[in-house]
Amino acid sequence: MPISRSDLCAAIGTAALCLALALPAQADEGWPRIIRHDGGELTLDAPPETVISASPGLTGTVLALEVPLQSTAAAMVSPIADDDGFLLQWADVAHERGVQVLYPRLAFDFEAVLAADPDLVIGSSTGADTILPYLDDLQAMGVPVLVLDYGRNDWIELARTLGRATGHEAHAERITQDFADRAAEAAAKMTRPDGTVSIVNYGIGGTYAVSKPDSAQARVLTDLGFTVTGLPDDMRGAVLDSREFDFISYENLPAAITGETVFILNGTPETVRAFLADPVLANLPAVQTGQVYPLGQTSFRIDYYSGLDIVGTVASYFTE
Numbered sequence: 001m002p003i004s005r006s007d008l009c010a011a012i013g014t015a016a017l018c019l020a021l022a023l024p025a026q027a028d029e030g031w032p033r034i035i036r037h038d039g040g041e042l043t044l045d046a047p048p049e050t051v052i053s054a055s056p057g058l059t060g061t062v063l064a065l066e067v068p069l070q071s072t073a074a075a076m077v078s079p080i081a082d083d084d085g086f087l088l089q090w091a092d093v094a095h096e097r098g099v100q101v102l103y104p105r106l107a108f109d110f111e112a113v114l115a116a117d118p119d120l121v122i123g124s125s126t127g128a129d130t131i132l133p134y135l136d137d138l139q140a141m142g143v144p145v146l147v148l149d150y151g152r153n154d155w156i157e158l159a160r161t162l163g164r165a166t167g168h169e170a171h172a173e174r175i176t177q178d179f180a181d182r183a184a185e186a187a188a189k190m191t192r193p194d195g196t197v198s199i200v201n202y203g204i205g206g207t208y209a210v211s212k213p214d215s216a217q218a219r220v221l222t223d224l225g226f227t228v229t230g231l232p233d234d235m236r237g238a239v240l241d242s243r244e245f246d247f248i249s250y251e252n253l254p255a256a257i258t259g260e261t262v263f264i265l266n267g268t269p270e271t272v273r274a275f276l277a278d279p280v281l282a283n284l285p286a287v288q289t290g291q292v293y294p295l296g297q298t299s300f301r302i303d304y305y306s307g308l309d310i311v312g313t314v315a316s317y318f319t320e
Contacts, residue, residue, distance in 0.1 A: 035165045038125040039135050039147035047167030048119035048144075052102055054131045055124035056081075057150045060090040060303030061158050062122060063097070065171040070116055071102040073129060080266060080297055089298035089306035108134055113143065120144050120165065126151040126243075151243040154216050155303045175304050182308060183223040186315040193291055193318070195260030196229040197221060200253075201245060202264050202275055204300075208248055210256045215244035216302035217265065217295065220310045229259050254281055262286040263314070267294030293317050 032045045053059040053072040062069050072094065074085025082091045085104055102116065103109035106129050113121060121138065123131025125147045131138075138145050146165055148158055156176050163172030199211035199218060210231050211218050218228040231239060231246040235256055240247040248256045262284070264271050272292050275281060286292050296313040298306040 029164075031167075033164065035146060035161070037147050037161070038149055039123075039132075039139070039145055042144060042146055042165070044120070044144065044165060048165075050117065050119045051122065051166065052113065052116045052118045052120075053122045054102065054108065054113070055122065055127070055129040055148075055150070056085070056087050056106075057124055057127055057129055057301045058122055058148060058158065058162075058303075059094070059099075060087065060301075060305050061155050061162060063090050063093050063099075064175050064304035065159060065163055065166065065168045067162065067166045067168055067171075069094075069097070069099050070118065071100040071112075073106060073108075074101045074104045075129075076105050080300055087298070087301065087306075089301075089303065089309055093305070110134070110137070113138070114141070118143070120146060122146050122148070122162070125149045150216075150301070154219055155307060159304070179304060179307060179311075180223075183220070183311050186311050186319070187223065187225045190224065190315055190318040191320070192225055193261050196227045196258065197261040197263060198229055198257045198259030198286070199263045199265055199295065200257055200275075201247075202267070202271060204266055208250050208253045209242075209245035210248065210253075211245050211265070212243075217244075217263075217299060217310070220302065220307050221263070221314065224311065224314055226261075231256050232258060250280065254284055257281075257284055257286070260285050260289070261291040261293070263293050263295045265295055266297055266300050268297060269294060 032043055035042045035044065049068055051067050051069050053062055053069060056073055056075045059072040075081045075087060077083055077085055081087050084101055086094050103112045121143055123145055125132055126149050131145065131147060135145060135147065148161060150158060159172045159175060163169045201207060201209035211228065212230045213228045221228055238248060238252055264275060272294050275292055276287055281287050296309055298309045
């Protein structure tokens with residue numbers, strides 16, 4: 001028997017998923033449109049036909065909306081990006097659509113942006129790919145720029161804003177609903193371990209951190225029925241706070257991990273083996289029970305594609 005939206009929402013019981021399930025289609029408001037964003041207000045007279053992304057962290061959501069993306073800034077070639085610097089979760093889609101490299105290694109290039117003659121530039125207000133240092137100059141040259149914060153807003157919120165700005169509201173509704181349906185389907189088939197879970201950055205770039213319960217990664221796990229726990233309150237003075245993760249010293253990492261199950265950010269089987277063999281972490285309940293799992297190499301920045309990667313990866317651990 002098909003499961004209704006209300007039944008799915010009641011079964012999973014998470015605000016983000018319930019909101020996605022309940023979201024009605026948005027009527028076309030017509031053009032021009034005024035978009036309020038982190039860079040102020042942007043007036044768009046018509047749906048943009050030539051779009052470029054100055055933020056690899058936002059490119060995946062742009063692609064999922066089927067926006068006419070001409071080019072994107074590229075990240076460093078690394079285990080989470082291909083040889084063109086395209087993040088792994090959306091690289092294949094970008095190549096299939098002929099998306100070009102706007103500029104490599106996040107090295108902002110005014111000439112490349114101007115040469116693209118874009119109807120819309122999409123950029124981030126946070127992270128290594130932030131466009132804020134260049135925003136005033138771009139606006140002074142008449143370049144239309146939409147600035148979004150992927151640290152504060154999850155990909156669903158970003159998709160709604162981008163959908164409205166590009167005339168792709170229906171695509172935003174479709175991918176939001178598709179993600180909600182697939183997360184709910186996976187959650188219904190899973191047998192989750194008891195207790196809470198921690199999401200851990202184990203040595204990425206020489207850093208260590210524990211996810212906050214409302215991080216983008218945590219929201220996906222919450223949609224799958226897990227309860228994500230963050231840093232103990234009595235450790236607040238020992239961390240470098242960020243919007244989504246609390247960064248901590250290696251020596252203090254064991255006390256920061258309180259979940260009975262651990263998911264390792266950007267983790268691989270090799271990362272899990274190193275974590276389980278780390279003598280500093282030997283007394284963690286998750287280590288003693290072996291409940292440590294890689295969240296996958298696309299889990300660092302969450303968009304529609306990497307979110308689905310996490311759903312599939314986590315479901316594979318707990319579905320018979």
